Amino acid sequence: MSLRLSTVILPVDRWHEGGRAKWQRAEELGFHAAYTYDHLSWRTFRDGPWFGALPTLTAAATATDRLRLGTLVTSPNFRHPVTLAKELISLDDISGGRVTLGIGAGGNGFDATALGQESWTPKERADRFGEFVPLLDRLLTEGAVSQKGDFYTAEEARNIPGCVQRPRLPFVVAATGPRGLRLAARYGQAWVTTGDPKLYEEGTPEQSVEALRGQVEKLGKACAESGRDVAELDKILLTGFTPDRGRPLESVDAFVDFAGRHQELGFTEIVIHWPIAGSDFAADHAVFERIVTESLKQLG
Numbered sequence: 189m190s191l192r193l194s195t196v197i198l199p200v201d202r203w204h205e206g207g208r209a210k211w212q213r214a215e216e217l218g219f220h221a222a223y224t225y226d227h228l229s230w231r232t233f234r235d236g237p238w239f240g241a242l243p244t245l246t247a248a249a250t251a252t253d254r255l256r257l258g259t260l261v262t263s264p265n266f267r268h269p270v271t272l273a274k275e276l277i278s279l280d281d282i283s284g285g286r287v288t289l290g291i292g293a294g295g296n297g298f299d300a301t302a303l304g305q306e307s308w309t310p311k312e313r314a315d316r317f318g319e320f321v322p323l324l325d326r327l328l329t330e331g332a333v334s335q336k337g338d339f340y341t342a343e344e345a346r347n348i349p350g351c352v353q354r355p356r357l358p359f360v361v362a363a364t365g366p367r368g369l370r371l372a373a374r375y376g377q378a379w380v381t382t383g384d385p386k387l388y389e390e391g392t393p394e395q396s397v398e399a400l401r402g403q404v405e406k407l408g409k410a411c412a413e414s415g416r417d418v419a420e421l422d423k424i425l426l427t428g429f430t431p432d433r434g435r436p437l438e439s440v441d442a443f444v445d446f447a448g449r450h451q452e453l454g455f456t457e458i459v460i461h462w463p464i465a466g467s468d469f470a471a472d473h474a475v476f477e478r479i480v481t482e483s484l485k486q487l488g
Contacts, residue, residue: 191447191487192220192457193480196260196426198464199224199239203247207239210462211248214255217480221256222248223290223459228266229298232467242275249283256286260380260426260459261362263294264313264320266303270345273327277351285352290380291324292362293317314367315339321361321371328356360424364403369410378422378457379407382429396430397449404454424457425450428469436460437471443479444486451487 195214201207214222226241245257257279262272280287293313294300300307308316319337326333326342328351333342351357358377363369364384372379384391384399391399404423411418427436427446436446437460447458460479463471
């Protein structure tokens with residue numbers, strides 16, 4: 189399978205002051221997909237502009253024609269499957285079936301306590317994720333759903349007419365642990381990782397590649413246990429969080445080398461951040477555009 193190249197556009201711009209132009213330019217450049225983060229605020233951007241993911245994607249759907257759109261990633265931190273499903277089928281309809289849902293278990297960031305709750309333990313996050321994904325799957329594929337769970341309940345929840353994409357829009361499941369990988373194997377059309385976070389500060393690119401190789405192997409085992417061919421799942425690498433950091437965006441050759449090493453591991457899609465000056469995602473925009481338009485020709 190040929191490698192696909194996608195981007196993440198952080199929702200930091202007012203729509204009429206550069207926001208719309210970025211999404212339209214992403215389509216013009218030929219990206220496979222453009223994603224955004226689904227947070228209430230995020231890291232160093234906490235005290236600056238930050239807009240909602242689903243309204244941003246809705247606007248992007250009306251401003252583009254071919255570009256796939258999605259979240260990387262939505263989590264249970266501040267979402268409920270019933271309300272999320274309604275918004276997703278609406279977005280899928282508006283976009284003409286171009287939406288992908290990235291979904292993960294969440295973490296300890298600002299979203300974890302913004303609604304006034306205590307931050308969940310890793311076990312509780314895993315428990316909630318294990319209930320969230322199957323219920324969301326039902327809500328997006330069945331006309332009426334009633335289900336009482338430990339964390340999430342649906343009572344005669346209706347989502348007619350359902351998604352444009354059948355049986356539902358695709359799930360990209362973010363996971364590295366055994367429970368999350370089992371969810372990816374059962375419900376995912378794709379799997380996404382950022383690598384091993386323990387290697388970000390002190391690790392080497394070579395160590396990162398080996399860690400990612402191990403994650404891909406664990407995904408394969410989870411698929412085998414579920415009776416599924418791992419080749420059915422796309423494997424997505426969200427860049428910027430490995431020891432390589434921003435170096436792959438320094439030149440076309442640097443990116444081709446980086447992407448080629450990860451393509452050999454079985455990754456089918458590489459996601460790079462749209463440059464933001466003065467941030468961890470700063471990059472020369474002219475080089476960024478050259479990478480988009482030239483690198484895939486070399487990778488095949």
